[in-house]
Amino acid sequence: MFLKEILKGTGYKLSGPDAKTEVRxxxxxxxxxxxxxxxxxxxxxxxxxxxxxxxxxxxxxxxIVAEKNxxxxxxxxxxxVEDTRTAFPVIxxxxxxxxxxxxxxxxxxxxxxxxxxxxIIEGILRCAGEEPAVIGTISYRxxxxxxxxxxxxxxxxxxASMLAETxxxxxxxxxxxxxxxxxxxHRVDSVTFDAAIFTNITPEHLDYHRTLEEYFGAKIKxxxxxxxxxxxxxxxxxxxxxxxxxxxxxxVITYGMKGKADISAKNIRLLIDGSxxxxxxxxxSFSISTSLVGxxxxxxxxxxxxxxxxxxxxxKAIKSGIEAMTFVPxxxxxxxxxxxxxxxxxxxxxxxxxYNTLSVLREVSKAKIITxxxxxxxxxxxxRPLMGKTACKLSDHVIITSDNPRSEEPADxxxxxxxxxxxxxxxxxxxxxxxxxxxxxxxxxxxxxxxIIAGKGHENYQIIKDKVLPFxxxxxxxxxxxxx
Numbered sequence: 001m002f003l004k005e006i007l008k009g010t011g012y013k014l015s016g017p018d019a020k021t022e023v024r025x026x027x028x029x030x031x032x033x034x035x036x037x038x039x040x041x042x043x044x045x046x047x048x049x050x051x052x053x054x055x056x057x058x059x060x061x062x063x064i065v066a067e068k069n070x071x072x073x074x075x076x077x078x079x080x081v082e083d084t085r086t087a088f089p090v091i092x093x094x095x096x097x098x099x100x101x102x103x104x105x106x107x108x109x110x111x112x113x114x115x116x117x118x119x120i121i122e123g124i125l126r127c128a129g130e131e132p133a134v135i136g137t138i139s140y141r142x143x144x145x146x147x148x149x150x151x152x153x154x155x156x157x158x159x160a161s162m163l164a165e166t167x168x169x170x171x172x173x174x175x176x177x178x179x180x181x182x183x184x185x186h187r188v189d190s191v192t193f194d195a196a197i198f199t200n201i202t203p204e205h206l207d208y209h210r211t212l213e214e215y216f217g218a219k220i221k222x223x224x225x226x227x228x229x230x231x232x233x234x235x236x237x238x239x240x241x242x243x244x245x246x247x248x249x250x251x252v253i254t255y256g257m258k259g260k261a262d263i264s265a266k267n268i269r270l271l272i273d274g275s276x277x278x279x280x281x282x283x284x285s286f287s288i289s290t291s292l293v294g295x296x297x298x299x300x301x302x303x304x305x306x307x308x309x310x311x312x313x314x315x316k317a318i319k320s321g322i323e324a325m326t327f328v329p330x331x332x333x334x335x336x337x338x339x340x341x342x343x344x345x346x347x348x349x350x351x352x353x354x355y356n357t358l359s360v361l362r363e364v365s366k367a368k369i370i371t372x373x374x375x376x377x378x379x380x381x382x383x384r385p386l387m388g389k390t391a392c393k394l395s396d397h398v399i400i401t402s403d404n405p406r407s408e409e410p411a412d413x414x415x416x417x418x419x420x421x422x423x424x425x426x427x428x429x430x431x432x433x434x435x436x437x438x439x440x441x442x443x444x445x446x447x448x449x450x451x452i453i454a455g456k457g458h459e460n461y462q463i464i465k466d467k468v469l470p471f472x473x474x475x476x477x478x479x480x481x482x483x484x
Contacts, residue, residue, distance in 0.1 A: 003063065003077065006038070006094045010087040012065075013080045021077055023063060026095055026157060028088065035060035040091065040157075043067060043084050045185070065091065085186045089156035093190030099163035100191045103133075103171065106307050107178040107188070109222050110199025110235070112353050113300045114152075114177040116292070117197060119328045120304035121175045124321030128313050133166040135159070136177035138329055138458045143169040153182030156190065163191070173311075180209065180218040188222070194230045195307045196222045199300075200238035202352035207380045216240060226250045233306045235299060236261045253310060255302040257295070263306040265298050272342065272364045272450075279305055286319055291326045293344075294360030330457025332357060335474055337481040341449040342367070343442075345473045347457025349376060349403070351386040354454055358394035361450055370441045371395040373454040374434065375417055377408030377463075384413065385420025392425035395452075397444060400430050401437035403455045404463040434462065438476050453477070 003021040027033055028042040030052035039056035041049035041064060053070050063077040064070070067084055081087040093100075106121060108114045118136050125132045133142035135154065140147040143165055153176065154162070166174055178196075182188055201216050209215040223232050232248045234241050236256035245252050255263040266285075268277040274291040275298055290301060301322055308318050327333045335343040344361075348354040354373065361369055371391050375384045391398045400417050402410040410432050421428055431437040441451050453473045456462075462471035 001095060006091055007079065008094055009090045010079075010081050012087070015078045015080075021063065023095070026091065028155075028157060030055040030059070033059040033061050036062035038063040038065065038091075040084060040088050041066040042088055049084070086189065089160075089186055089189040092157040092160040096160040096164035097167075098190075099160060099167045100174070100193075102167050103163060103174050104194045104311050105163075105174045105176070105191060106195045106197070106311070107176055107191070107193045107222055107225070108197045108199065108303075109178040109180070109183070109219050110197070110238075111202045111204050111350065112356065113199040113296065113303070114179075115347075116297065116300045116328045116331050117199070117303050117307075118175045118177055120301060120322060120325060121307060123325045124304060124308045124313060124318050125173055125175070127321035127324065128317035130173050131169070131171050132173040132175050133162060133171055134175050135162060136175075142166050143171065151182075152177050152179040153187055156187050159187065159191065178222055180215055183221040184209070184218040188225060191225060192227045192230075193222065193225050194227055195233055195310055196226055196230070197233040197303050197307055198222075198238070198241070198244070199235050199303065200352075201240055202350065204350045204352075204380065204383075207378075220244060220247075223248050223250065231310050233303060233310070235303065237299065253306050255299070255306045257299065257302075261302075263302050263309070265302060268295070268298060270295060270360070270364045272361075281305070281309060283309070283315075286315060288319065288322055290322055292328070293332050293364065294356070295363070296356045296360065297332075330459070332360070333457070333474070335477045337478055339442075339445075339481055340447045341445045341451065343445075343451045343477055344453070345457060345477070346452060346454045347459075348373070348454040349456075351383050351390050354387055355390050355394070357452060357454060358390065361452065362394055365450060368396045368446060368449045369394070370397045370399070370444050370449060370451045371454060372399045372401055372434075372437050372441045372452070374401045374403035374410075375413050375455070376404045377406035377410075377413055379406075381416060384416040385418075388417040388420035388428075389424070391454075392421050392428055396427060398425075398428040399437045399441055400428060401434045402432055402462070402464075403434075404459075404461075405465075406463050407465060434471065435476055438473065439480050442477070442480055 023038045026038045028040045033056045039061040065079045108117045115137050122134045137152045231251040233253045236254040236259045254261040264280045265277045276289050278285050330347045333345045346357050348357045460472040462469050
């Protein structure tokens with residue numbers, strides 16, 4: 001592709017060979033540069049690509065995009081843009097031929113529920129005979145391949161490449177989780193959405209966004225990326241939605257269980273092994289029987305119904321797709337090894353998510369609840385005492401342990417968790433070693449008890465200092481139970 005086509009909309013200044021230069025490959029990683037590549041000196045949050053221009057030139061880069069001038073051989077095209085963060089997604093989108101415009105794209109944002117909703121929509125689309133691309137926290141699934149996810153939402157170049165691959169493989173749909181970081185960092189600036197779902201907003205990532213208002217402001221940027229005929233799909237039960245609804249220019253579709261919503265649920269029966277309810281829509285109602293546990297999953301299902309109904313998916317496929325799903329990895333995922341009690345592995349790593357998980361189990365069962373959880377290091381510290389308080393309030397017994405301590409000392413993290421429970425609760429103990437903590441929980445379980453292992457969910461590793469060690473809550477449980 002010629003350079004001037006790639007640069008449309010970037011407001012660039014050119015020096016060196018003219019804009020008819022042909023570009024066959026783009027990268028923002030100097031380590032991967034090959035001869036005649038375009039290297040974008042992307043100004044990231046961990047490192048500034050400007051520092052790696054010399055390395056890119058030495059490896060043969062033919063075109064360099066940067067924010068300020070630099071020294072380079074006469075045959076290197078130098079492109080100066082005002083902001084590489086905003087120019088990069090435009091460059092990527094131009095290079096890959098604007099793939100989101102050729103697909104029906106559903107984006108899901110909000111604090112909780114993103115992963116579950118994308119899995120539900122994926123199941124519905126598969127029942128409709130489609131092969132959607134799905135991009136999210138657990139993995140990237142496209143064109144029959146599954147790639148482990150580095151980020152919930154990938155960078156603009158990788159994202160444009162994935163959407164283009166979906167188009168090449170004759171896919172028609174893409175479903176993606178859209179994180180607040182991605183929206184704030186312009187990763188999805190060149191993606192246009194047919195439907196954008198907003199689930200809820202509760203405190204999270206305040207180590208990055210600083211305030212809840214900034215976090216909310218980042219989330220709602222997704223509605224500025226809607227296609228002209230696209231729709232905003234809002235959880236009417238969530239805080240701030242009433243004001244948000246009034247600010248959106250596109251069509252708005254609401255879902256929920258408390259207020260008056262376009263898509264709602266009635267006759268809800270919550271069980272330890274799933275839920276049964278009726279979905280009410282403007283086109284009529286239908287019943288759902290699902291293996292997904294809890295009221296929050298009823299809400300997640302309503303969001304998926306609203307999106308799929310809007311993009312024209314047949315109701316039979318919607319119902320079949322929902323009812324065929326048995327679980328979402330690491331989201332109240334049951335572990336069954338023939339034991340006489342229930343075990344669930346869950347990703348709950350915020351106060352709100354832990355509350356939702358434990359209150360669901362309290363609502364559907366009177367059994368003894370034993371909770372194992374920890375808080376991640378190098379993340380929002382304010383949530384630690386709140387999570388401790390929530391766990392102790394809603395559990396019969398709590399074992400506080402390590403999650404991913406990262407650069408912090410596990411004991412220091414646990415001490416901050418304990419500041420929310422000391423003097424207020426006595427139904428807890430501390431076991432820093434996560435394996436031993438899980439073993440203790442299983443030892444305490446009686447016939448009919450419920451053991452919830454929270455915080456890591458689908459993750460199969462533990463980050464301690466600079467090491468990433470294998471650790472999978474599911475496998476740890478299975479190994480312990482097999483020995484008995």
